[in-house]
Amino acid sequence: MNESSIEKQAFWKPRMTSGWIGAVLILLIAVPCFATLYWSLDYFDEPMRGGATGEMEVVRPPSFAEPFGSDELERSLLWRCLLGGAISLGIGMSAATIAGVIGVGWGAVAGYSGGRIDSVMMRVVDVMLSLPYVLLVVLLNIALQPAVRAGLGHILPGDTAKLFADVVTLLIAIGGVSWLTMARVVRGQVLSLRNQPFIEAARAMGVSPGRILIVHILPNLIGVIVVYMTLTVPIAILQESFLSFLGIGVQAPLPSWGNLANDGVTQLVRPFGQMQWWLILFPCLLLGLTLMALNFLGDALRERFDPKKGVKA
Numbered sequence: 001m002n003e004s005s006i007e008k009q010a011f012w013k014p015r016m017t018s019g020w021i022g023a024v025l026i027l028l029i030a031v032p033c034f035a036t037l038y039w040s041l042d043y044f045d046e047p048m049r050g051g052a053t054g055e056m057e058v059v060r061p062p063s064f065a066e067p068f069g070s071d072e073l074e075r076s077l078l079w080r081c082l083l084g085g086a087i088s089l090g091i092g093m094s095a096a097t098i099a100g101v102i103g104v105g106w107g108a109v110a111g112y113s114g115g116r117i118d119s120v121m122m123r124v125v126d127v128m129l130s131l132p133y134v135l136l137v138v139l140l141n142i143a144l145q146p147a148v149r150a151g152l153g154h155i156l157p158g159d160t161a162k163l164f165a166d167v168v169t170l171l172i173a174i175g176g177v178s179w180l181t182m183a184r185v186v187r188g189q190v191l192s193l194r195n196q197p198f199i200e201a202a203r204a205m206g207v208s209p210g211r212i213l214i215v216h217i218l219p220n221l222i223g224v225i226v227v228y229m230t231l232t233v234p235i236a237i238l239q240e241s242f243l244s245f246l247g248i249g250v251q252a253p254l255p256s257w258g259n260l261a262n263d264g265v266t267q268l269v270r271p272f273g274q275m276q277w278w279l280i281l282f283p284c285l286l287l288g289l290t291l292m293a294l295n296f297l298g299d300a301l302r303e304r305f306d307p308k309k310g311v312k313a
Contacts, residue, residue: 107182137173227305
């Protein structure tokens with residue numbers, strides 16, 4: 001075995017191992033979460049136990065029958081965490097997709113156009129990056145809610161339309177402000193590609209700029225796009241959880257990891273009762289494991305598609 005092979009194995013093995021660990025963790029968490037979402041379509045028809053008498057039922061700690069315990073309404077916390085995970089993951093992936101589409105389009109057009117168009121488009125990005133992220137999300141959320149609720153009101157019943165409108169508006173708002181870094185990265189890559197010989201040859205043959213972007217430039221950006229999409233998903237999930245924790249994200253009775261953690265904080269210690277540590281531990285544990293797994297996978301993909309690392313190996 002030569003020195004180059006030894007260096008290549010030493011470089012790839014830890015990165016690929018962490019990437020496989022991340023992928024397996026994501027599957028172990030995401031599959032049960034989305035399966036629970038499919039089995040819970042009648043969630044809103046289920047009566048809320050504990051409210052009939054006006055008194056809270058006994059909160060049960062974790063046991064063999066209920067591994068995650070129950071909340072103050074006697075609902076299984078495991079079921080709530082899985083359903084909340086489906087909502088958090090769905091918002092994160094949808095917001096990352098929206099951010100990817102906007103960021104790739106904006107950055108590709110700016111980088112290929114160059115000149116004054118590039119300057120104006122990137123100044124817009126710089127201005128938006130200078131504004132507080134949470135403020136932008138909240139403003140977009142407020143601005144879009146009436147239109148989204150009106151649209152969903154024609155399809156779903158009133159209360160259900162309101163709940164799902166909050167989710168749809170939140171993912172659009174997060175995706176609408178998460179594309180800025182993607183746009184800057186894609187622009188830099190397009191700037192380095194637009195003067196390559198194969199692009200000059202396409203121009204000489206009379207190929208239109210749009211076709212050059214779609215057929216010749218974007219396929220060369222797949223690695224960068226995949227990596228940054230993977231790294232955008234945990235950011236979007238974290239933002240959703242943070243906003244839900246503050247009470248301006250996903251609203252009850254819909255669970256998410258953020259508002260479950262918020263409920264756990266408010267119910268952590270009850271007067272003359274035991275500390276209900278499981279109400280905050282399990283939502284935060286699932287959120288932390290998911291973020292760690294996505295970052296592992298994103299780092300592995302970044303190393304895999306990095307041309308400089310490939311030359312070094």
